[in-house]
Amino acid sequence: MAGLSDLDYDYLEFRTVPFYEAFFGSVLDYIYPSDKNILELASGTGFLTEMIVKKFPDLQITCVDNDTEMIFLAKKKPKLSGVGFIAGDMREFKKSGFDVVVITQAVFSLSDSEIESFFEKIHGVLNEGGRFIIGDMFAPETFFERTLYKKLWTDYMIKNGLSPENAREMLSPLDDYFRENTVRSFVSKLEDFGFSPVISPYRFWYYAVVAGWKQKVGL
Numbered sequence: 001m002a003g004l005s006d007l008d009y010d011y012l013e014f015r016t017v018p019f020y021e022a023f024f025g026s027v028l029d030y031i032y033p034s035d036k037n038i039l040e041l042a043s044g045t046g047f048l049t050e051m052i053v054k055k056f057p058d059l060q061i062t063c064v065d066n067d068t069e070m071i072f073l074a075k076k077k078p079k080l081s082g083v084g085f086i087a088g089d090m091r092e093f094k095k096s097g098f099d100v101v102v103i104t105q106a107v108f109s110l111s112d113s114e115i116e117s118f119f120e121k122i123h124g125v126l127n128e129g130g131r132f133i134i135g136d137m138f139a140p141e142t143f144f145e146r147t148l149y150k151k152l153w154t155d156y157m158i159k160n161g162l163s164p165e166n167a168r169e170m171l172s173p174l175d176d177y178f179r180e181n182t183v184r185s186f187v188s189k190l191e192d193f194g195f196s197p198v199i200s201p202y203r204f205w206y207y208a209v210v211a212g213w214k215q216k217v218g219l
């Protein structure tokens with residue numbers, strides 16, 4: 001039987017991210033048709049990038065990932081031929097002047113102290129009126145929720161074709177992944193670093209979207 005590492009990243013994404021269209025669709029809601037350029041950090045194989053290109057074909061997109069294999073896979077996708085790819089560490093990224101910065105399923109690869117300097121940096125690279133959109137898994141507020149969502153998610157993955165072993169393997173790193181970071185703690189941390197307003201428009205099991213504005217708010 002195939003182990004997790006034998007399975008293609010996008011194959012897993014379709015089968016494991018609960019209701020991925022709703023999750024990523026909520027991320028896309030905070031990109032505006034008037035936006036000119038977007039920075040996608042830790043873009044991986046370009047799973048979200050493809051959705052951005054489809055919805056906003058004229059947007060200038062810069063993707064950063066420090067895994068050259070991921071960048072290679074993303075660059076191979078014909079629909080991403082107009083995207084700029086940079087192989088590098090998002091913590092070192094220097095350019096500014098973006099209308100949107102987005103990151104999905106990667107913010108907790110940073111330590112808690114790195115997350116703080118990262119928020120400060122993102123505030124700096126955004127234009128006035130720009131938005132920082134984070135889509136990720138967050139720590140549920142209670143142990144009850146943690147246990148319940150783990151069970152529901154395991155069943156969901158198995159229903160989508162994963163073996164019970166692969167589903168369990170997917171979930172085993174989860175508690176260490178988001179540590180004690182809840183949606184609520186993330187919202188207030190973003191506010192501490194100058195984002196206002198900060199909203200959390202999507203929540204399903206562990207998954208949530210948090211978006212913060214660098215002021216100049218209009219709808």
Ligand SMILES: C[S@@+](CC[C@H](N)C(=O)[O-])C[C@H]1O[C@@H](n2cnc3c(N)ncnc32)[C@H](O)[C@@H]1O
Nearest residue numbers: 042043044047065066067089090104105106109
């Ligand atoms: C789980 S994948 C998420 C990919 C994509 N954002 C998605 O939602 O499908 C995590 C990605 O974060 C990237 N990553 C982790 N730490 C990074 C860093 N410091 N700088 C740039 N990329 C990083 C990894 O290489 C990997 O491609």
